[in-house]
Amino acid sequence: METLASLGDSIHGLRGIPLLTALKREKLAHGPYPGVSLFEAANRIMSDLVILRGIAGLIRAGTFGIDSYLVEFGNEDHNGFDIRGKDHQGRTLVGEAFNVAPSFFGPKKQKAVSKLRSNGSAATYRLLLVNDDAVDTSYAPRAEPGFQYVFVNIESGAIRIVP
Incomplete structure (x- = not known):
């Protein structure tokens, strides 16, 4: 932080234009993601905060009985999913995470849900x-067995789990 x-x-x-150009093109020399633009770094950091605060909230709540998660920050994909976990009975959890503007939620959600359905079907829990x-706050996605949405407040760390 x-x-x-x-x-x-x-x-x-x-x-004006110099600001927009710097945001989108000028590479950062420092910070958690040096070598990328401020715009790209902001996107990655905001998604990292969803993961960080979301997992902390899940551990606090004890929702899935998992006390240790494997997570991937940034835009790497070495483990197949952004989030993995296993409880003491061997039940597995996989998840995808992102931070998005309301106008892009639909397409981003569809891509993540498709990945979880096709590659995560063996997991007990898909998040x-x-x-x-x-x-x-009234949003209610279509219920699907073993699939849950975790809405994360990245400032407070509060989570809302929707089956």
Whole structure:
């Protein structure tokens, strides 16, 4: 979290097209994702926060009886899923996570759900962790056995699990 404090220094004082160009093209020299643009770093960091706060919330709640999770931050894919876990009875959990604007929630959700259905069907639990401000609090996805949505407030760490 300490490295986040310096993000934005590279755009200080910029306005208009120079600002937009710097956001999208200028590579960062420091922070958690050096070598990528501030825009890309922000996307990765916001998704990392969904994972970090979401998993902390799941452990606090003890929802799945899993006390240790394997997670992948950034945009790497070495484990097949963003999140993996196993409880003491051998029940497995896989999950995907993202942070998205409400206008892009539908397409992003469809891609993640498709991946979980096709590649995660053997898991006992399949989770989709998403920033809670991507949808209205009344949002209720279609119920599917073994599939749950975890809406994460990245500031407070509060989670809302929807079956």
